[in-house]
Amino acid sequence: MGVSLKDIAERAGVSLATVSNVVNGYRPVGERTRQRVQQAIDELGYSPNLGARHLRRGRTGLIALAIPELNNPYFAELAEIAIREAVGLGYTLVMENTAADREAELALLDGSQRRIIDGLIFSPVRIGRDEVLARTADSPLVLIGEGVYDVPHDHIAIDNVAASHAAIQHLVATGRRRIAFIGATPGGDRQSAHLRVRGYREALAAAGLPYRPRLVARTDAFGRLDGRRAMRDLLALGDPPDAVFGYNDLVAIGALRALTEAGHRVPDDVAVIGIDNIEEGRFSSPTLTTIAPDKEAIGRLAVRRLVARIEGAEVAAPLTVQTPFRLIRRESTGTTGG
Amino acid sequence: MGVSLKDIAERAGVSLATVSNVVNGYRPVGERTRQRVQQAIDELGYSPNLGARHLRRGRTGLIALAIPELNNPYFAELAEIAIREAVGLGYTLVMENTAADREAELALLDGSQRRIIDGLIFSPVRIGRDEVLARTADSPLVLIGEGVYDVPHDHIAIDNVAASHAAIQHLVATGRRRIAFIGATPGGDRQSAHLRVRGYREALAAAGLPYRPRLVARTDAFGRLDGRRAMRDLLALGDPPDAVFGYNDLVAIGALRALTEAGHRVPDDVAVIGIDNIEEGRFSSPTLTTIAPDKEAIGRLAVRRLVARIEGAEVAAPLTVQTPFRLIRRESTGTTGG
DNA sequence: CCACACCTCTATAACGTTATAGAGGTGGTG
DNA sequence: CACCACCTCTATAACGTTATAGAGGTGTGG
Structure with missing residues (x-):
């Protein structure tokens, strides 16, 4: 193994504890001693x-970011930001891929496998409020992106x-x-899908447009393939949509x-809008x-x-933050109108 | 903190070492004792x-995958595969993002920061053979994807x-x-860029086509933006290319x-081909x-x-593996010919 | 009945670090 | 000069685990 505190202590002719104090700056150390120790550290490469x-210390300095799909660009972009922030705060971020698998999500919550991490940032998609409440692990947890409230x-x-x-308002x-x-x-799982359907219905109602169940297409997952398959089904309808x-x-x-x-022109025949703003x-x-x-x-x-939770802000009440969003208009919905 | 071996030992009325042996299966343990211990483990949730x-043990069970861009889908897809394999072998994979930064790559090589990882899979882009040779860290290293040989x-x-x-052969x-x-x-850094240019020139020569330096566009990075900018420049040439x-x-x-x-038709006016097969x-x-x-x-x-290196296959000579590739023909190069 | 092997289990010393309690020296104050 | 405060440093006990050496019991063969 590598160089340890003990090696430095011997080299510098001081005690273990002193070296530790120099490294951590925890207790005052005399200037001359400090320099001797520092020199030993530099020489031996500790x-x-x-x-x-x-x-x-009881902590590992590792936090995990658990996401349903690593190769969804949205999560990749998010991960990049999170990694940067974690490094800045002195933590190492581990990516955990649940692959949108219910068992994987439950295992993550119970935390039995990974006593190695200090805390978890989690984007659940297959489990709901009750499972999160039943969580047994005691390390801090921050939820992102989905609709598990309370x-x-x-x-x-x-x-x-x-x-x-x-989004709907823009299409209208x-x-x-x-x-x-x-x-x-x-299923009842992917909660944000329900929320987005709700927003869709509310906006239709607000615009005085009828809600047509046949225009709401289900998918098993949320990738490009799923979108294509569902769109094909919609086009097969007698009276296809003019926006998606x-x-x-x-x-x-x-x-x-x-x-x-299928030879349809976008946006002329059909307009398309999404959520995430991936590159x-x-x-x-x-x-x-x-x-x-x-x-x-x-x-x-x-x-x-x-990190705040990990470092002891136990008292503060759980926070639910809604981050802002904005509409970015591009070609797929045309350039005319509101 | 959580439940420890000691708690289990007390509950089951055996020694620490016995519990450890049950957990690891290292030494034989009597059937009745094993069951008592196992029960205690289940009850307390150890x-x-x-x-x-x-x-x-001297190992952490963590390996790192260091890549230049996390939100390059190629690396995201690769990471997903690597994570799966690592988990299968009992390791946890940490993603390390160098952001194609030379300093970050050097820091990674010297390894002073991360005595926490057992080994590193590294895709260097800004450093070359000499820097890799000068590496001081002693944990195993596997290089991927770039041209640092020997x-x-x-x-x-x-x-x-x-x-x-x-690729060129197909275009021809x-x-x-x-x-x-x-x-x-x-610069001389991104070595695979040089190798790909070399393949490009060789293939042109083999096809009896002239090499025109003006048709080789430089980029600072390798993202969508860089590709678009370079293409615009190429189109501004008096006599633009018929393939890219x-x-x-x-x-x-x-x-x-x-x-x-710019209103050019692909593949009719210009054919386009890439490398990576991202979704x-x-x-x-x-x-x-x-x-x-x-x-x-x-x-x-x-x-x-x-993992083989980590677990002791020190003797085996370094291996250079060239993995296979294949051409996937899609619309951007048309469906006729070759 | 003793010697020996065998099987199960235990006591304990590490691994490298940090926190606690306290030891030793110096200087100032009454 | 005695006392105390102070500053620097040290000894040591954890943290939870695994590896080593060996203890205790049981059975077997001479």
């Missing part, structure tokens, strides 16, 4: 054994209903009347592809109109909040 | 403190020259004559977008022809190789 340090944990998310509302304002939604879920709202940008991009393949949507043809969540805020806030 | 375990470490990559050659076979390359680098080979799929997609914006290319309009590396092989092999 760096602390984090495992041992954290065994002693649990004793910090929660950071956009207002899904409002975001969805804004550009003259669309038969507006479809792609990405409803069969995708659960997220990936779904919308899948829909875009299905429309192109891909700025380069698709046509470019994709989207609702942009403030990823920077979500990522940074989640990490900061988690 | 799980080992990994920090302590690894302090004792170092005493395992190395897994596709044959960049051959891959590039295959479909009747293209003025073929551009996007993604050369100014992108350093990777992201660059190619940027080029695609620039062509669409995005199956949904772009037009869909993107690409050279598909065997990501599954790269990811799994890298992890397996690293």
Whole structure:
């Protein structure tokens, strides 16, 4: 193994504790001693054994970010932000991929496997409020992105209903009347899908448009493939939609592809809008109109909040933060109208 | 803190060591004792403190995957595979984002910060052979994806020259004559860019086509934006290319977008091909022809190789593996010819 | 009946760190 | 000069685990 405190102590002719104090600046150390120790550290190339340090301190310095799909660009972009913030606060962020698997999510919550992490940032998709409440692990937990409210944990998310509302409002304002939604879920699990459907329905009602269940397409997952498949089904309807709202940008991009393949023009025949503002949507043809969540805020806030809990802010009540979003208009919904 | 071996030992009325033996199956334990211990474990919900375990064992069970861009889908897809493989082998994979920063890469190599990881899978882009040779950390290292050869470490990559050659060959076979390359680098760093340019030149020569330096576009990075910018520059030339080979799929997609914006038809006017086979290319309009590396092989092999080293296969000589690739023809290069 | 092997289990010393209590020296104050 | 406060430093006990050496009991063969 590498150089340890003991080696430094011998080299510098001081005690273990003194070296530790120099390294951590915890107790005052005389200037001459400090320099001797520092020199020994430099010469031998010491760096602390984090495992041992954290065994002693009771913390590991590791936090985990658990997401349903690593290769969903939205989460990749979010992860990049979170990693940066974690490093800035002296933590290492571990990515945990649940692959949208219920068992994986439950295992994560119970935490039996990973006593190694100090805290968890979690985006659950297959479990609900009750499972989160039944959680046994005692390390801090911050929830992101989904609709599990009323649990004793910090929660950071956009207002899904409002975001969805804004998307539909935009489609209505550009003259669309038969507006479809792609990405409803069969089970009761993916809560934000429900919230987005709710926003969709509310906005339709507000615009005086009828709600047509046939225009709400279910999908098993939320990738490009799912979007394409659902769009094909919608096109097979006798009277296809003149606009589509995708659960997220990936779904919308899948829909875009299905429309192109079927020879429909976007936005002329059908308008398309998504949520997430992934970079891909700025380069698709046509470019994709989207609702942009403030990823920077979500990522940074989640990490900061988690670290605050880890470092002892036990008293503070759980916080539910709704981060802002904005509409980004691009080619897929045209350039005319409201 | 949580439940420890000691708690279990007390509950079951046995010694610490016996519980440890039950947990690890290291020494034989009588059947009746084993059951008593197991019951205590189940009742109290024990799980080992990994920090302590690894302090004792000298290993942490953590390996790192260091990549230049987390939100490059290629790396995200690779990471997903690597995480799966690592979990299967009992390791936890930490993502490390160098952001293609030279200092970050050097820090990673010297390893002073992270005595916490047992080994590193590293895709360097800003440093070369000499820096890798000068590495001081003593944990195992596996290099992936770039052209730093002749170092005493395992190395897994596709044959960049051959891959590039295959791409150009395909363009030539479909009747293209003025073929551009996007993604050369100014400095000597990103070695695979050089290799891909070499394959490009060799293939041109083999096809009896002239090498035109003006058709080789440099970029600072390798994202969609860079591809679009470079493509615009190429279009501004008096005699623009009839085909473009992108350093990777992201660059190619940027080029695609620039062509669409400028009113050029793909593939009719200009054909486009990339490398990586990211999912995005199956949904772009037009869909993107690409050279598909065997990501599954790269990811799994890298992890397996690293774990083998960690667990003691010190003797084996460093291995350089070239993983296979294949051409995937899609709309962006047309469906006729070659 | 003793010697020996065997099987199960235990006591204990690490691993490298940090926190606590206190030891030793110096200087100032009454 | 005695006393105390202060500053620096040290000895040591944890943290939770695993590896080593060995203790205690049981059975077997001479």
